[in-house]
Amino acid sequence: METFATKATRSSLVRDILKLFPKLGGVGHKGQSGKLVVLGGSKDYTGAPFYAAISSIRAGGDLCKVLATAEASPIIKGYSPELIVTPYDEIDFSKDESQEKIDTLKSKLKFYHTLVMGCGLGIDGEMKQKNDPIMLKQLMTHAAETNMMLVGDADFCHYLKSSKIVMDLYTSPDEALRIPERTILTPNIMEFKRIWNSLYSEDYDPEYSLIDLYESLSEDIGELDLSLSISQDVTRVANSLNGATILKKGLVDIISDGNRVFYVKTKGSLKRCGGQGDVLAGTIGTYAYYAKLVKENEETVLESFTKEENPLLLAAVAGSVITRMACSAAFEMKGRSLALPDILENYRVEEYLESLKSSI
Ligand SMILES: NC(=O)C1=CN([C@@H]2O[C@H](COP(=O)(O)OP(=O)(O)OC[C@H]3O[C@@H](n4cnc5c(N)ncnc54)[C@H](OP(=O)(O)O)[C@@H]3O)[C@@H](O)[C@H]2O)[C@@H](O)CC1
Numbered sequence: 001m002e003t004f005a006t007k008a009t010r011s012s013l014v015r016d017i018l019k020l021f022p023k024l025g026g027v028g029h030k031g032q033s034g035k036l037v038v039l040g041g042s043k044d045y046t047g048a049p050f051y052a053a054i055s056s057i058r059a060g061g062d063l064c065k066v067l068a069t070a071e072a073s074p075i076i077k078g079y080s081p082e083l084i085v086t087p088y089d090e091i092d093f094s095k096d097e098s099q100e101k102i103d104t105l106k107s108k109l110k111f112y113h114t115l116v117m118g119c120g121l122g123i124d125g126e127m128k129q130k131n132d133p134i135m136l137k138q139l140m141t142h143a144a145e146t147n148m149m150l151v152g153d154a155d156f157c158h159y160l161k162s163s164k165i166v167m168d169l170y171t172s173p174d175e176a177l178r179i180p181e182r183t184i185l186t187p188n189i190m191e192f193k194r195i196w197n198s199l200y201s202e203d204y205d206p207e208y209s210l211i212d213l214y215e216s217l218s219e220d221i222g223e224l225d226l227s228l229s230i231s232q233d234v235t236r237v238a239n240s241l242n243g244a245t246i247l248k249k250g251l252v253d254i255i256s257d258g259n260r261v262f263y264v265k266t267k268g269s270l271k272r273c274g275g276q277g278d279v280l281a282g283t284i285g286t287y288a289y290y291a292k293l294v295k296e297n298e299e300t301v302l303e304s305f306t307k308e309e310n311p312l313l314l315a316a317v318a319g320s321v322i323t324r325m326a327c328s329a330a331f332e333m334k335g336r337s338l339a340l341p342d343i344l345e346n347y348r349v350e351e352y353l354e355s356l357k358s359s360i
């Protein structure tokens with residue numbers, strides 16, 4: 001069996017996670033701690049975009065908007081007065097005459113920091129299959145032009161597989177838009193396989209066991225050597241997608257942009273109720289913005305990353321740690337009766353940061 005030697009130290013990573021969070025000094029204005037848009041929500045799925053959006057606020061953000069189908073919009077709005085909900089599916093994105101409506105929709109994304117795509121987006125229906133990839137390309141391009149960060153989860157991974165229009169944004173990227181380097185993808189194992197199958201002819205057949213990895217790692221957070229087989233499937237996909245950051249979810253979350261590989265095995269929930277991935281996507285959406293701020297701020301010096309390296313790796317590590325801590329706290333309270341709202345109720349970021357700080 002491989003030994004899973006690590007590189008960046010746990011303590012340097014924890015100190016970097018603490019540096020990611022903007023100070024709440026009492027002088028900030030509304031939106032400064034993060035404004036996020038979730039593109040998802042359809043006939044079958046109204047919970048997923050709600051969970052992602054509300055988690056972005058619980059994680060530290062200020063404002064969130066949901067773009068959903070007209071059918072799902074009033075339902076999602078009804079879950080919380082916190083959410084701004086805008087329908088998108090009355091627009092046929094493939095038609096030139098829709099341009100005015102598309103421009104109006106784009107104007108509603110102005111000043112947002114992150115676009116989270118896929119939570120409850122849905123994949124059923126001929127019209128949706130045709131329209132959604134064009135819509136994704138248009139909104140992603142617009143988001144990149146306005147310097148937003150991107151998170152792709154759930155059904156976004158389906159469109160990455162089924163639509164060349166979407167995959168081309170990663171495999172033949174427009175250098176000016178820098179879409180791969182502003183993206184974090186958060187596939188679960190099924191979604192990871194979908195992306196894998198769209199890139200390579202051979203089946204996904206990992207040589208390692210996550211249980212072995214989990215048991216052999218002494219620290220809860222750390223860096224893995226690139227040469228390990230555990231690192232190689234994620235780095236391969238990240239490299240094929242031109243440096244997009246991948247967080248492969250599981251018992252141990254593996255995170256890579258193709259250059260470096262990190263893991264998180266912080267204790268989470270033993271019950272795997274639906275929606276935990278949506279919570280992670282919303283949380284990471286807020287932290288992707290914080291990572292961009294860290295990169296832009298000359299005064300913030302990270303210990304585990306150089307200024308040239310990809311700060312989204314840190315956003316993904318932080319998102320995974322905080323989500324897992326909230327899931328663990330909720331599971332401690334509710335055990336087998338855990339449902340997703342219990343996790344939202346247990347989002348106590350300040351407390352988790354304090355506990356990380358005192359652990360080093
Ligand atoms: N309340 C809501 O509105 C929610 C809506 N959601 C939304 O639903 C949409 C579709 O998402 P999805 O979760 O049904 O699709 P996907 O992840 O492909 O799973 C399909 C099947 O694969 C399996 N399977 C999954 N994970 C596995 C694993 N780790 N290891 C092994 N097997 C695994 C498992 O099947 P099984 O093997 O148990 O038969 C599972 O049933 C998407 O838009 C999403 O955002 C969710 O966010 C939840 C809350």
Ligand SMILES: Nc1ncnc2c1ncn2[C@@H]1O[C@H](COP(=O)(O)OP(=O)(O)OP(=O)(O)O)[C@@H](O)[C@H]1O
Pocket residue numbers: 154187188189249250251252253267268269270272273274275276277278279280320323324
């Ligand atoms: N076996 C596990 N033990 C502990 N935490 C886990 C485990 N598997 C996944 N997680 C964590 O749970 C969160 C969600 O991962 P999960 O695999 O449940 O996503 P998902 O299938 O996309 O969820 P969703 O139901 O929202 O579609 C991640 O933060 C991940 O780190």
